[in-house]
Amino acid sequence: MTLPTLLDIEASGFGRGSYPIEVGLARPDGSTCAFLVQPLPEWSHWDPKAELLHGISRGRLEREGYPVRQVAHWLNDELADLGIAYSDSWGYDNSWLSLLFHHAGTLPAFRLEALRMLLSEGQLALWSTTKEALVRELGIHRHRAGDDARLLQLTYQRTRELAGDA
Template sequence: MKEIAIIDIEASGLHFDSYPIEVAVLAGGECKSWLIKPEPNWQYWCETAESLHGISRALLEDEGLPALDVAQQLNDFLSESDTVLYSDAQYWDDDWISTLYFAAKIERFFHIESIYELIGAERKHIFDSHKAFLAKSGRFQQHRAADDVQMINEAYLHATQFLTSNNEH
């Protein structure tokens, strides 16, 4: 079982005008996360999304980094071996990363793939069940990117170990 790099993004909502507000990556055993200051043209805000992730627009204005800084730091954090980042919400995360890099006007050196494609259909239920178990465990703050990448990683390890140990019998 190989170690994988994982990405998770929190956003201003689930809307075509939404944008990334927090990104976290787990790569090489290290997790990094960034709050993102909204760009001037990033206006869409969903109160329901804020109630889930608990990140206010005021917090982003005060503590968030500009899109360019986040994109550069993300590129710097990832090594050449981390050119594929896995997500449990590939469509959304890829769209939000594209929004981030478009605003930053720099090239990204990675692409995002679905963790479900990696683990396969036979492990999807195990992955989802274990992730739900972890979400209810109280160990993680759900809908915060850094905790979500940790949950995704633990669920991935559980699902792949589960199948490996069952195949050995």
């Protein structure tokens, strides 16, 4: 079974003015990668509750983050041939992705779709319990973009098997 490419974004918060701080991918072969995003000067929104979840400080982003343009080019390099990636939080992730590409001054060479489009009713029914079981089994660190993307991919794979869709 070929696994779908999953994209996950961690952000400065959830409300108006929030922006992407980390973008991660889980590729069809199961490998992952993620990049911290250096905040632009006008990106000032910061929600301490979000930082408690992902554990990434604004200072760390300023020191270790990659420029917006570089992250956008990396995403295009990774995803142009596939043409598509999936997200479990399409509404949020798509708006943060649009913001990233807008400020990078370029267009995405792929589209982001809702992961839900790929799931059968059987998978949907098993999703939450399967995902939590995988977190416990594998000791996955939640709310980091690369790990979360891989968790979604593994959950997709296991729910297909359990639902008899494989």
